[in-house]
Amino acid sequence: xxxxxTYLFKDYTLKTVILGCVILGITSGILGxxxxxxxxxxxxxxISHSALPGxxxxxxxxxxxxxVILLTGALFAGWFSSLCMMLIVRYTKIKYDGALAxxxxxxxxxxxxxxxxxxxxxxxRQAGLNKFLFGQAATLLREDIFTMGILAAVSLLITFALxxxxxxxxxxxxxxxxxxxxxxxxDLLLTCLIVISIVVGLxxxxxxxxSAMLIAPAxxxxxxxxxxxxxxxxxxxxxxxxxxxxxxxxxxxxxMPTGPLIVLVSFIIFLFSLLFAPKRGILKKLYYTYNNNLKxxxxxxxxxxxxxxxxxxxxxxxxxxxxxxxxxIKIIKKMxxxxxxxxxxxxxxxxxxxxxxxxxxxxVGDSYE
Amino acid sequence: MYNKALEVNSLTVAYHDNPVLWDIxxxxxxxxxxxxxxxxxxxxxxxxxxxxxLIKPVAGSTKIYGKPYKEIRKKVAYVPQRGSVDWxxxxxxxxxxxxxxxxxxxxxxxxxxxxxxxxLYALDKLGMEQYKNRQISMLSGGQQQRTFLARALxxxxxxxxxxEPFQGVDAFTEKIIxxxxxxxxxxxxxxxxxxxxxxxxxxxxxxVMMLNTRCIAFGPCEDIxxxxxxxxxxxxxxxxxxxxKNNFKNSYVSEERV
Numbered sequence: 001x002x003x004x005x006t007y008l009f010k011d012y013t014l015k016t017v018i019l020g021c022v023i024l025g026i027t028s029g030i031l032g033x034x035x036x037x038x039x040x041x042x043x044x045x046x047i048s049h050s051a052l053p054g055x056x057x058x059x060x061x062x063x064x065x066x067x068v069i070l071l072t073g074a075l076f077a078g079w080f081s082s083l084c085m086m087l088i089v090r091y092t093k094i095k096y097d098g099a100l101a102x103x104x105x106x107x108x109x110x111x112x113x114x115x116x117x118x119x120x121x122x123x124x125r126q127a128g129l130n131k132f133l134f135g136q137a138a139t140l141l142r143e144d145i146f147t148m149g150i151l152a153a154v155s156l157l158i159t160f161a162l163x164x165x166x167x168x169x170x171x172x173x174x175x176x177x178x179x180x181x182x183x184x185x186x187d188l189l190l191t192c193l194i195v196i197s198i199v200v201g202l203x204x205x206x207x208x209x210x211s212a213m214l215i216a217p218a219x220x221x222x223x224x225x226x227x228x229x230x231x232x233x234x235x236x237x238x239x240x241x242x243x244x245x246x247x248x249x250x251x252x253x254x255x256m257p258t259g260p261l262i263v264l265v266s267f268i269i270f271l272f273s274l275l276f277a278p279k280r281g282i283l284k285k286l287y288y289t290y291n292n293n294l295k296x297x298x299x300x301x302x303x304x305x306x307x308x309x310x311x312x313x314x315x316x317x318x319x320x321x322x323x324x325x326x327x328x329i330k331i332i333k334k335m336x337x338x339x340x341x342x343x344x345x346x347x348x349x350x351x352x353x354x355x356x357x358x359x360x361x362x363x364v365g366d367s368y369e
Numbered sequence: 370m371y372n373k374a375l376e377v378n379s380l381t382v383a384y385h386d387n388p389v390l391w392d393i394x395x396x397x398x399x400x401x402x403x404x405x406x407x408x409x410x411x412x413x414x415x416x417x418x419x420x421x422x423l424i425k426p427v428a429g430s431t432k433i434y435g436k437p438y439k440e441i442r443k444k445v446a447y448v449p450q451r452g453s454v455d456w457x458x459x460x461x462x463x464x465x466x467x468x469x470x471x472x473x474x475x476x477x478x479x480x481x482x483x484x485x486x487x488x489l490y491a492l493d494k495l496g497m498e499q500y501k502n503r504q505i506s507m508l509s510g511g512q513q514q515r516t517f518l519a520r521a522l523x524x525x526x527x528x529x530x531x532x533e534p535f536q537g538v539d540a541f542t543e544k545i546i547x548x549x550x551x552x553x554x555x556x557x558x559x560x561x562x563x564x565x566x567x568x569x570x571x572x573x574x575x576x577v578m579m580l581n582t583r584c585i586a587f588g589p590c591e592d593i594x595x596x597x598x599x600x601x602x603x604x605x606x607x608x609x610x611x612x613x614k615n616n617f618k619n620s621y622v623s624e625e626r627v
Contacts, residue, residue, distance in 0.1 A: 037458060161477050168468055172454045174423055178447040179472030179524070226504035228459045 013138070014251050020140045020148060021243030021262060024201040024213065027152040029239025030159060031197040032218035033232040034190060037170045041219075042097070043082065043191070045211035046104040048198045050081030052111025052207045055132050056118055065128065067147040071199050074132075078195040081107050108207070135206035135259030137247060148200050155196040158189070166190055167228055204243075205259035213239060216266040223277035242266035298335055299361055305341065305350055306358045372399040373435065374528050374559035375420065380429035382412065382419050389415045393429070393584045397561060397576070399527075402554045404564040404574035404590075408603050411581045413563040414450065417530045420561075421447055433528055443472065446526035448517050448562075450533050456506045462516050463488055463501040469523035491519040496545055511542030518546060529553060531562040547573055570594055 035044050054077020055070045062069050081103050088099040115130060131139060159166065165186055168176040173183040194214070201210050221234035246262030275282050332348070335341050340354035350358065375397040382390040390412040397403055405413045418424040420431050422438050433441045446469070466488040467480045474480060492498045495515040500508060505516065514534060521529060534546055550560055550573070561578075564570060570577055571590045579585040579593065579602040586598040 037455075039455075164471055164474070164479060165476070167460070168471055171458045171460060171465070172449065172468070174418075174449055174453065175447060175468065175520075176471075177423060178421060178442070178445070179469065180442055181471070222459065226459050226461070231459050 011251075014247070016140050016142060016145055017137045017251065017258065018244055018247045020137060020145050020204050021247040021258070022240045023145070023148050023152045023243075024204050025217070025239030025241070025243035025262070025266075026236040027155060027197040027200050027239070028210075028213040029217035029221070029235035029237070030156060030232045031194050032214035032216075032239070033221065033228070033235045034159075034166060034170055035194055035214050036218040036222065037228075040194070041211070041215045042100050043085070044194060044198060044214040046085065046100045046107075047078040047082055047195050048202070048207045048210035049104045049111075050107035051075075051078045051199060051202060052132065053077050053107055053114055054080075054111075055202070056111055056114040056129060059129060060114070060118060067144045067203065070132075071147060071151070071202065074199045074202055075195060077107065078198060079192060082191050082195065111207075131206070132202055133206050133208055134257060135202070135204045135209070137204045137250070137258035137262075140203060144203055148203070151196050151200050155193045155200075158193060162186070162189070163229075170228075205262060209259055209263045212263045213242070213266060216263070216270040217242065220266075220270040220273035223273040223280045226279075238266065238269050242269060294331065294334070297331055298340065299357075301331070301335070302340060302350065302354055302358045303361060305348055306355070306362075373397065374399040374401075374433065375561065376432040376435075377420065378430050378432075380416075380419060380426055380431060382415050382424060382426045388427075388582060390419065390426075390580075391583045393580075395578060395584055395587050397559060399434075399559055400554065400557050401559060401576040402550055402574050403559075403561045403576035403578060404570050405561065405578045405580055406564055406567065406570060406602065407580035407585075411602075413580055414532050416580065417447075417532055417561070417563065420530060421445065443524075444527045446521040446524035446529045448521045448529070448531040448534055451510065451513055451517065451536060453532075456508075456513060458505065460505060461502050462492065462497060462505060462508070462512075465505060465516050466491055466519045466523060469520040472524070487523050488519070491522040492516075494522065495519050495549065509539075511538035514538050515542060515545065518549065522549075527558055529558060529560045529562075531560065533563045533565065535562075535564065535566065567599065 032044070035041055051074035054073035054075070056073075057077070058070050058073025059065065061073075064070075085096075085099045085103050088094055088102070089096050094102070118129060128139070165176070165181055168179070168181065169183055169186045169190060173187070176183045176186070198210050198214065201213055205213055217238035218231070218235040220238050221231045224234055225231050242262050242265040245265045247258055249265075250256040250258040250261045273281070278284060332341070332343065335354075336343055338353075339351055340357065342349045342351055373396045375395075377393050377395050380390055380393040381388065389410075393416065405416060407413050415424060419426050420433075420438065431438060433445060438445065463485070467484050469491075470480060470484045470487060474484070489498060489501065492501055495518055497512065497515050497519060500512060500516075505513065508516065514536070518531075518534065521531070534550075535543055538546070550562070553560055554575075562574075564574065571594055575590055576588065577590050577594050578587045579598050581602050581604070585602045586593045
């Protein structure tokens with residue numbers, strides 16, 4: 001097993017693939033943080049789908065398959081699509097979601113038509129353009145990594161430099177205007193950076209699935225922290241982790257597509273975070289609700305016992321019908337275990353601890369988390 | 370004669386073909402504590418946003434201490450409506466207050482020790498220091514409002530524009546805010562705040578602007594804030610009859626804004 005893994009890391013092709021997936025994961029994880037916080041998750045989806053016609057047109061115009069040229073086409077198309085969406089929202093009564101759906105489907109449909117036209121051309125070099133649909137990490141070359149690396153470095157450097165400005169934009173852009181930053185320009189710049197981060201992943205994950213890489217790592221990292229800085233770093237780490245794991249799984253199993261695997265891994269990280277995160281996780285919340293409800297029920301029973309003359313279980317059931325459920329006996333058993341009350345056949349008696357708690361409740365009320 | 374903190378000349382704002390503000394002419398003297406009142410949709414927030422250049426007016430001009438807003442931006446602080454941001458944003462109280470200093474820092478530079486101290490001082494003033502490291506969604510409405518006020522405080526402005534600083538806060542926070550406003554006034558600052566509770570207008574503010582698309586009345590509370598003007602401002606509103614009948618004491622008025 002370990003031999004297998006060390007072998008994997010010695011493999012040159014695989015090293016290239018892994019490097020590509022890591023670059024993709026870090027960039028989309030960090031910029032996805034902003035996309036998610038600005039509620040622009042779907043924007044990423046629309047932009048990545050819209051990149052397809054750009055790639056094909058760039059190929060048609062130049063006849064070249066160099067990543068620089070194809071990704072430049074993708075950049076332009078992605079940027080143009082976000083511009084179209086902005087104009088639709090500003091000048092028509094169509095809402096943001098409608099504009100997204102229109103642009104996404106029209107651009108993608110157009111791209112697919114162009115793609116099939118290109119494939120019919122009597123030119124052997126056009127083969128391979130459809131790898132941009134779902135990505136094909138195995139075909140990544142040194143030149144591709146170089147292009148991806150530069151794009152990623154530029155976008156991450158700008159994000160780092162303008163960190164506080166982007167934070168202001170994402171949290172409260174109106175206020176950003178007040179303290180003197182041109183928020184509309186920053187908005188445009190951040191959108192451009194998101195477009196770049198999408199373009200970085202197109203060869204690996206493809207236009208159809210790329211938005212998942214923007215959303216899943218960032219949404220997962222939000223679960224673990226309440227700080228933007230940590231969220232972005234975690235997002236990048238989750239993205240990178242998905243990239244590495246996806247690449248390794250696909251290379252150790254024959255004919256497994258890398259892109260979808262990376263997306264699946266990132267989804268598993270997301271699911272795990274959703275369930276098990278310490279503060280915001282679903283399990284933690286369920287646990288809290290359960291505990292609080294139990295405590296409230298116990299407190300009602302305790303105060304009831306304290307006030308009522310008969311200490312009979314049936315009387316409690318009758319007095320507070322709304323507390324009664326099938327679990328009452330269970331709750332009382334739990335209270336016995338906690339030494340809050342004692343039970344003699346059908347009658348209940350407060351213990352000293354129970355009495356103390358009742359006095360506390362009556363004196364200061366009680367705080368529930 | 371006094372200096373004019375804020376001068377607005379024939380300001381008209383429209384959303385599509387619907388005028389929200391119509392030919393507003395007011396000049397707010399320096400050092401007053403002015404409330405803006407008016408029914409829902411009267412253009413109160415729009416007025417403040419137009420002064421700040423956040424909304425482009427159809428016509429008219431505004432001057433702050435005799436200069437256009439862009440030249441005197443640093444002298445103006447803003448408290449937006451509490452509902453205008455996503456409180457689940459991953460950030461802390463201290464971080465939000467520090468945002469008020471981003472403008473002074475300029476591009477790229479990060480806030481440091483000095484900025485942190487300034488922010489802490491402002492938080493302390495609003496009784497919020499103990500919450501400095503809280504994520505902002507873990508605050509009560511009043512605490513959120515105080516966070517926004519602290520952020521405006523660190524801007525060290527001369528003119529404060531506040532959009533409903535009292536909206537949805539409890540009596541405790543309301544008192545803290547009122548005291549802060551009066552203290553700012555004592556320091557010679559000018560405050561313009563959108564307000565909803567007619568009962569407390571005369572108590573909290575010394576000037577008032579009564580708005581319902583047009584400026585119905587404008588001036589010192591004792592001269593302006595009278596039944597006749599309230600009637601005009603709230604005409605066509607179910608509120609007004611109750612207000613005038615019960616001498617502003619009816620709680621329906623405050624409920625109306627919920």
